[in-house]
Amino acid sequence: MLFYTGPVLLLLVLGGSTVESLPEQTCLQYAEDGNCDFYTGCLEAKYSCGAKGYPVGYGHRYCTRFSTYYNEFNDEGKAWIDDVRRCLMNALVPIYKSNSYSCDEVKTLAFTSHPTCYTESGDRFCKVEIFWSNRLALLEVFEADDFLGEDSALAIEQILMTGLQCLCDYGVADEMHRLVDATSDVWTKVLDFTTQLWRDGPVEAIQADCEDKALQGDCDFYTCLERRHPCGLKGFALREGRTLCEALKKKKGLFNAQGQAWVTEFTKCLTRSLLPKYREESISCRHIHNFGYRAQDSCFIDTGICDLVEDNQNEFALWYISNDVEDSRFQLELSTILCRCNKYEGGSRYRLKYSSELGIHLKQKAPVVDQSSPADLPCTSQGGTCQDYTVRTCLAGYETNKCGGNALRRCCLQCDSTCQSNHQTWSAGDSSCSNAGGQCKMDSNFCHGQYRTGMCGGPAGRTCCVPGPGGSSSGSGDSGSTGSGHGNYGNIMNVDTTGASETTARQDENAKHLIGVPASQQLARNDLSRLNNYKSQIEEVATDKNMDPAIIAAIISRESRAGNVLDANGWGDEGNGFGLMQVDKRYHTPVGEFDSTEHMKQGTQILIDTINCVKNRHSDWTAEMALKGGISGYNAGCDNVQTYEGMDVGTTFDDYANDVVARAQWLRGQGFGQGTADSSCTVRPYSNTRFVGDPIHVEDGFRGSMDTINTAAAECNVKVYITHSWRKVGEIIPGAIVTPASRSNHFVGHAIDMNVQRPDESLCNSSCLRGQSDSDATCFIGKVRAAGLTWGGVWSTPDPVHIDDRLNQNTAVYDTMVDRLQRACQHIPMT
Numbered sequence: 007m008l009f010y011t012g013p014v015l016l017l018l019v020l021g022g023s024t025v026e027s028l029p030e031q032t033c034l035q036y037a038e039d040g041n042c043d044f045y046t047g048c049l050e051a052k053y054s055c056g057a058k059g060y061p062v063g064y065g066h067r068y069c070t071r072f073s074t075y076y077n078e079f080n081d082e083g084k085a086w087i088d089d090v091r092r093c094l095m096n097a098l099v100p101i102y103k104s105n106s107y108s109c110d111e112v113k114t115l116a117f118t119s120h121p122t123c124y125t126e127s128g129d130r131f132c133k134v135e136i137f138w139s140n141r142l143a144l145l146e147v148f149e150a151d152d153f154l155g156e157d158s159a160l161a162i163e164q165i166l167m168t169g170l171q172c173l174c175d176y177g178v179a180d181e182m183h184r185l186v187d188a189t190s191d192v193w194t195k196v197l198d199f200t201t202q203l204w205r206d207g208p209v210e211a212i213q214a215d216c217e218d219k220a221l222q223g224d225c226d227f228y229t230c231l232e233r234r235h236p237c238g239l240k241g242f243a244l245r246e247g248r249t250l251c252e253a254l255k256k257k258k259g260l261f262n263a264q265g266q267a268w269v270t271e272f273t274k275c276l277t278r279s280l281l282p283k284y285r286e287e288s289i290s291c292r293h294i295h296n297f298g299y300r301a302q303d304s305c306f307i308d309t310g311i312c313d314l315v316e317d318n319q320n321e322f323a324l325w326y327i328s329n330d331v332e333d334s335r336f337q338l339e340l341s342t343i344l345c346r347c348n349k350y351e352g353g354s355r356y357r358l359k360y361s362s363e364l365g366i367h368l369k370q371k372a373p374v375v376d377q378s379s380p381a382d383l384p385c386t387s388q389g390g391t392c393q394d395y396t397v398r399t400c401l402a403g404y405e406t407n408k409c410g411g412n413a414l415r416r417c418c419l420q421c422d423s424t425c426q427s428n429h430q431t432w433s434a435g436d437s438s439c440s441n442a443g444g445q446c447k448m449d450s451n452f453c454h455g456q457y458r459t460g461m462c463g464g465p466a467g468r469t470c471c472v473p474g475p476g477g478s479s480s481g482s483g484d485s486g487s488t489g490s491g492h493g494n495y496g497n498i499m500n501v502d503t504t505g506a507s508e509t510t511a512r513q514d515e516n517a518k519h520l521i522g523v524p525a526s527q528q529l530a531r532n533d534l535s536r537l538n539n540y541k542s543q544i545e546e547v548a549t550d551k552n553m554d555p556a557i558i559a560a561i562i563s564r565e566s567r568a569g570n571v572l573d574a575n576g577w578g579d580e581g582n583g584f585g586l587m588q589v590d591k592r593y594h595t596p597v598g599e600f601d602s603t604e605h606m607k608q609g610t611q612i613l614i615d616t617i618n619c620v621k622n623r624h625s626d627w628t629a630e631m632a633l634k635g636g637i638s639g640y641n642a643g644c645d646n647v648q649t650y651e652g653m654d655v656g657t658t659f660d661d662y663a664n665d666v667v668a669r670a671q672w673l674r675g676q677g678f679g680q681g682t683a684d685s686s687c688t689v690r691p692y693s694n695t696r697f698v699g700d701p702i703h704v705e706d707g708f709r710g711s712m713d714t715i716n717t718a719a720a721e722c723n724v725k726v727y728i729t730h731s732w733r734k735v736g737e738i739i740p741g742a743i744v745t746p747a748s749r750s751n752h753f754v755g756h757a758i759d760m761n762v763q764r765p766d767e768s769l770c771n772s773s774c775l776r777g778q779s780d781s782d783a784t785c786f787i788g789k790v791r792a793a794g795l796t797w798g799g800v801w802s803t804p805d806p807v808h809i810d811d812r813l814n815q816n817t818a819v820y821d822t823m824v825d826r827l828q829r830a831c832q833h834i835p836m837t
């Protein structure tokens with residue numbers, strides 16, 4: 007996918023011979039017509055760059071070569087050539103008019119225009135067919151020297167950028183980016199391991215002035231980093247870090263006022279992010295290189311690059327400056343970020359356009375998603391904005407299930423003057439996060455790394471995002487989530503498990519003869535009395551974080567045996583793990599007492615962050631697979647979760663997730679997650695004049711539909727004999743006439759199964775309803791359908807006793823409700 011051969015072949019332009027200067031109006035017409043003499047009679051006459059300069063040595067030369075072989079191309083190829091000629095020349099018109107650029111700048115700017123002109127010319131460029139059908143003509147046009155000579159780096163760079171543009175068009179730029187990151191992560195791990203074997207340590211001691219430079223965004227910090235951890239001229243510090251920092255500050259004037267402020271924040275974010283690496287006692291150059299680019303990715307987002315490049319001048323300046331960075335991975339990071347800025351929201355694809363005032367910059371194509379879409383009204387009616395939360399930081403935080411389109415589009419809450427003032431005040435307490443190289447933000451934002459608690463000023467939901475491998479938010483993932491860690495994380499009862507290993511089982515005398523799920527159940531049984539002491543706290547945390555209490559209880563059982571193996575101060579794991587959930591002080595700042603609700607909330611949030619990291623690493627996994635992976639990562643880290651089958655390899659005793667899952671499933675039956683009512687359960691009893699049969703329980707949002715059904719029954723002089731209403735996932739349905747659906751509206755209390763009771767009290771059952779021959783039943787069903795409700799008798803697999811309101815067709819709302827209700831309403835009897 008990365009080596010898309012079409013764009014790779016066509017990194018060409020047009021070039022030529024010297025002629026006398028032509029009138030400006032003639033030159034403008036030449037550019038509009040795609041006349042090759044524009045390069046020589048206009049651009050070269052203005053700049054005199056010579057035979058090796060861009061106008062003559064590349065522009066005119068390839069323009070004439072394409073003219074020479076023009077008839078060798080098919081009609082589609084010819085149309086592409088005509089479009090690209092005009093685009094490339096028009097891109098250079100502002101430079102022609104300006105006369106204020108050096109020849110090197112003319113060359114750089116011209117090459118910058120290539121990818122956009124190639125892909126702007128309709129959809130032809132990104133189609134493989136054009137290259138294959140014109141391959142012989144293309145071989146005639148191209149000269150290998152252009153990819154081997156002094157301009158080869160520019161030519162090859164534009165190949166990569168053009169390929170990225172096409173990949174963005176096809177929606178696979180993110181996948182390519184993840185592939186590059188994953189490969190880089192593996193290689194970094196290998197080198198980090200070998201580094202431990204041979205590296206003696208840093209060359210220079212930590213300097214206080216260097217730490218100050220990092221906090222201030224001073225470009226000299228990169229020299230400090232190089233002195234302490236020397237990596238040479240091709241290392242990140244000198245080749246990318248310092249080069250980019252100096253280029254941004256030197257050419258800051260290319261940006262508008264917003265862009266200039268962004269430069270300050272971005273350079274400061276990047277140096278702060280690298281400060282912990284500067285302090286490391288042993289680190290490989292590859293690790294610095296890989297982390298540096300991850301930090302760039304994070305800082306792009308945290309400093310608002312998507313808002314920045316909405317202004318054409320700023321985006322052009324950014325691309326222009328990017329040419330100063332030699333490593334093509336920077337262009338990969340930048341291109342992917344800009345692609346994602348527009349992929350999921352009403353944003354645009356950015357393309358070159360031409361302006362006599364600004365020179366080459368980027369224009370916007372038509373929005374992909376209409377920002378005024380009715381699906382966005384739950385957000386916009388509150389003053390919020392629907393946008394891709396993975397590429398835009400929202401000061402006030404995000405809410406889910408309020409925006410249409412892709413699941414990554416979330417509602418950025420409005421931050422009024424009070425909100426802004428609060429954040430300004432809170433930022434005074436952010437020094438711990440800044441010193442760790444992180445950024446403080448509301449934890450419903452995406453974090454390109456990992457969140458760490460206890461390091462930021464303000465409320466508990468304002469958390470420190472430290473750049474690095476992975477990516478999470480307290481509410482990320484396709485299933486949708488809400489705020490501070492809320493989300494649908496799958497049903498623990500549907501997770502497969504092999505249970506505890508023999509080594510784990512040996513902890514208790516009455517379990518040592520067991521293995522697998524029975525061993526896990528016995529270990530949890532041994533902890534149950536202690537767990538019950540914390541049950542109210544666990545349920546409070548579960549409600550606050552929207553996490554299954556059985557999972558929290560199972561982790562407490564596994565980590566600390568419900569406190570039984572902790573010392574007097576609540577520490578375990580040789581003094582590294584704190585509290586019932588064993589928060590590791592090496593990676594987090596423990597909060598609260600060892601058995602406090604505050605501690606449990608911190609541990610649960612760490613679990614949520616890890617689940618979301620796994621979701622982002624393995625986007626093709628189901629919610630249950632990601633849940634199990636997150637449990638494994640709670641013990642060994644998100645990076646350790648490489649495959650589903652092997653996720654527990656590297657965890658304590660190589661069984662952590664399987665053991666915790668088995669304990670949680672057993673604890674579900676002991677009152678954790680299904681014992682008592684709480685305010686989040688909105689399934690309640692229902693009765694009305696025309697309903698008979700079994701007791702009815704429906705969700706509050708379905709009560710209006712039940713009233714409508716009652717009215718229909720009254721108008722047809724029948725009664726509705728209820729056989730089923732609310733159901734629990736996984737329960738067997740006696741007498742079901744069709745296989746129960748996996749996403750049934752019964753699971754959210756928005757459906758009933760019934761027979762129609764005639765005036766003589768006889769029943770029109772499934773067979774009778776299917777035949778639609780009973781006048782009383784036909785009257786009733788007709789009025790139900792006319793009211794907008796769904797009757798199962800018209801389905802491809804008929805279920806004529808079923809009525810619902812199609813709630814499950816709204817995936818985001820349904821998934822959130824089924825997760826909440828199936829945990830909160832387990833005390834409601836199933837009918």
